[in-house]
Amino acid sequence: xxxxxxxxxxxSNISLLIKRFIRSPLRVAFGLTALALALTGVKLGRxxxxxxxxTPINTIAVLPFIDALDDPQMSYLPDGVTEGxxxxxxxxxxxxxxxxxxxxxxxxxxxxRDVDPLQVGEVLHVRAVALGRMKRQDDHLIIxxxxxDTSDGALLWSDKYERPLADLSLVxxxxxREISAALRPRLSHSEQQQLxxxxxxxxxxxxxxxxxxxxxxxxxxxxxxxxxxYYNQAIALDSKxxxxxxxxxxxxxxxxxxxxxxxxxxPKARQAALTALELxxxxxxxxxxxxxxxxxxxxxxxxxxxxxxxxxxxxxxxVLAQAQYANLLSQQGRFAEAMHAANQAQELDxxxxxxxxxxxxxxxxxxxxxQALVQxxxxxxxxxxxxxxxxxxxxxxxQQGKHEEAIKELRQAFDLSQGHAYRAWLAYGYAxxxxxxxxxxxxxxxxxxxxxERVSPDYLARIYIGLGDKxxxxxxxxxxxxxxxxxxxxxxQDPVYDxxxxxxxxxxxLRGIGLAQ
Numbered sequence: 001x002x003x004x005x006x007x008x009x010x011x012s013n014i015s016l017l018i019k020r021f022i023r024s025p026l027r028v029a030f031g032l033t034a035l036a037l038a039l040t041g042v043k044l045g046r047x048x049x050x051x052x053x054x055t056p057i058n059t060i061a062v063l064p065f066i067d068a069l070d071d072p073q074m075s076y077l078p079d080g081v082t083e084g085x086x087x088x089x090x091x092x093x094x095x096x097x098x099x100x101x102x103x104x105x106x107x108x109x110x111x112x113r114d115v116d117p118l119q120v121g122e123v124l125h126v127r128a129v130a131l132g133r134m135k136r137q138d139d140h141l142i143i144x145x146x147x148x149d150t151s152d153g154a155l156l157w158s159d160k161y162e163r164p165l166a167d168l169s170l171v172x173x174x175x176x177r178e179i180s181a182a183l184r185p186r187l188s189h190s191e192q193q194q195l196x197x198x199x200x201x202x203x204x205x206x207x208x209x210x211x212x213x214x215x216x217x218x219x220x221x222x223x224x225x226x227x228x229x230y231y232n233q234a235i236a237l238d239s240k241x242x243x244x245x246x247x248x249x250x251x252x253x254x255x256x257x258x259x260x261x262x263x264x265x266x267p268k269a270r271q272a273a274l275t276a277l278e279l280x281x282x283x284x285x286x287x288x289x290x291x292x293x294x295x296x297x298x299x300x301x302x303x304x305x306x307x308x309x310x311x312x313x314x315x316x317x318x319v320l321a322q323a324q325y326a327n328l329l330s331q332q333g334r335f336a337e338a339m340h341a342a343n344q345a346q347e348l349d350x351x352x353x354x355x356x357x358x359x360x361x362x363x364x365x366x367x368x369x370x371q372a373l374v375q376x377x378x379x380x381x382x383x384x385x386x387x388x389x390x391x392x393x394x395x396x397x398x399q400q401g402k403h404e405e406a407i408k409e410l411r412q413a414f415d416l417s418q419g420h421a422y423r424a425w426l427a428y429g430y431a432x433x434x435x436x437x438x439x440x441x442x443x444x445x446x447x448x449x450x451x452x453e454r455v456s457p458d459y460l461a462r463i464y465i466g467l468g469d470k471x472x473x474x475x476x477x478x479x480x481x482x483x484x485x486x487x488x489x490x491x492x493q494d495p496v497y498d499x500x501x502x503x504x505x506x507x508x509x510l511r512g513i514g515l516a517q
Contacts, residue, residue: 291311460476
C-alpha cells in the first residue's frame with residue numbers, strides 16, 4: 001500500500017464538521033465515515049513521517065477548549081480540561097509546551113472562531129497547535145479535539161469523545177496520549193503512570209479541584225477563599241489527591257503575612273506541601289509549594305532553591321516556578337542569574353504577567369530603572385485591570401524622583417484593590433513627594449484598621465521610611481522580623497530600604513534573614 005502525507009489544511013476542521021453534522025442527519029453518516037478515513041490517513045501519515053526519519057515536533061500550544069453551549073456555570077470545565085492537557089504534556093521530556101497565560105489570551109478570539117492555527121504557530125513559535133470544543137449533556141461530555149501542524153496546516157490528529165462526566169480525567173489523559181503519539185513515539189509505561197498519578201480517580205473530587213483552580217486563578221481574596229473550600233472538599237472525597245494538597249499549600253503561603261499571620265498560615269502550608277510530596281515525590285507543584293514554604297516561612301534560601309530546581313527538573317515548562325525562582329535570585333542580589341531565569345520564563349510564556357514581573361523586579365532591584373519600566377508597563381498591557389504593574393511603576397517613578405507620576409500610578413493601584421499594602425505604598429509615595437498631610441492621613445487609617453484586622457507591620461514601616469522617621473520604621477520592621485514575615489525578604493535589595501542600610505539594627509535583621517553582605 002502506498003502511503004502519503006496528510007493533506008494540508010489551512011483552517012480547523014472542528015467547526016466545519018459541527019456545522020455539517022447539524023444541517024443533515026444523512027450527512028452524519030457520511031461525516032463519520034469521512035472522519036474514520038481521515039483518522040486512518042493520519043495514522044498512515046505518522047508512519048510516513050517516521051519512515052522519512054523526520055524530527056518529531058517538539059513545540060506545542062494547546063488553545064483553550066471552547067464550551068459549545070457557552071454556559072457560564074460550566075466555564076471551569078473547558079478551562080480545566082485545557083489546563084489539564086497543558087500540565088500533562090508539560091511532564092513529557094523534550095517537549096516545550098506554551099504556558100497557560102499565553103494560550104488563554106486567545107480565548108475570546110477562538111470563541112468567535114477566528115484563530116488560524118498557522119498564525120498562532122508563527123506568533124508563538126510552535127510547530128503544533130491543539131484545539132477543541134466541548135459541551136455537557138446531562139452527565140455526559142462530548143469533546144471534539146484536533147492537532148494541526150503549523151508549518152503547513154496538516155491535520156496530525158483528530159477525534160471525538162463521548163464519555164460520562166465521571167471519565168473526565170481519563171479523557172484528558174487519552175487526549176494527551178494521542179497528541180504525544182502524533183508528535184513523537186508513544187508514552188512509556190512510566191510516563192503513563194506519572195500522568196495517571198496527577199489526577200484523582202474520584203470524578204467528583206477532580207471536578208472540585210477544577211473549580212478550585214478556576215477560582216484561584218482569578219487572583220482575588222474571595223476567589224482564593226472559595227478555592228480553598230473546594231480543595232478541602234476534594235480531599236474529603238479523595239485523601240490521596242496530591243494536587244489538591246498543593247493547591248491548599250499555595251493559598252496558605254499566599255495568605256501568610258497578609259491575610260493571616262505567618263505563625264498561623266505557614267504551618268498549614270507546610271503540612272499540605274509535605275503531604276503532597278509524601279503522596280507523590282515526582283509532583284512538580286509539590287516541590288514548588290515546599291519552596292515557597294521554605295523561603296517565605298523558614299527564610300531557608302538554600303532549601304527553597306533546591307526545591308525550586310527540583311520542580312523545574314521535573315517540569316521544565318513550569319513558568320510560575322521559573323518566575324518564583326527568578327524572584328528568589330533577585331532578592332539575594334544574584335541579578336544576572338535572576339534575569340536569565342526570568343527570560344526563560346518569558347520564552348515559555350511570552351504573555352505571562354508573572355514572568356514580566358520577575359524580570360522587572362530584577363531590573364528594579366539592580367537599579368536599572370528604565371528596563372524595569374518596560375517590564376512593568378508590559379504587565380499593565382497584559383492585565384489592564386490588575387494593580388501589580390501600576391504599583392511597581394509607581395515605585396520606580398518614586399525612586400527616579402518623578403513624584404507626580406509615582407502618585408498617579410500608586411493611586412491607581414490602590415483604587416483597583418483598596419488593599420492594605422497598596423494603601424501603605426500610596427502613603428509612602430505621598431511622603432516621598434513631601435505631601436505629609438496625605439501620607440499621615442493614610443497612616444492613621446491603617447493604624448485604625450490594625451486594631452481590628454490583620455495589617456502587616458512592614459506596611460507601616462514603609463510609610464515611616466517615606467516620612468523620614470527611621471526609628472519608628474525600624475521598630476515596625478522588627479515586629480515583622482519577630483513574626484518571621486515574608487515581606488522582609490526583599491529588604492536586602494529594595495531601594496525603598498536604602499535609608500536604613502547603615503543602621504546596626506537593620507544589619508542585624510539582614511543577617512537573621514540570611515541577606516547580610
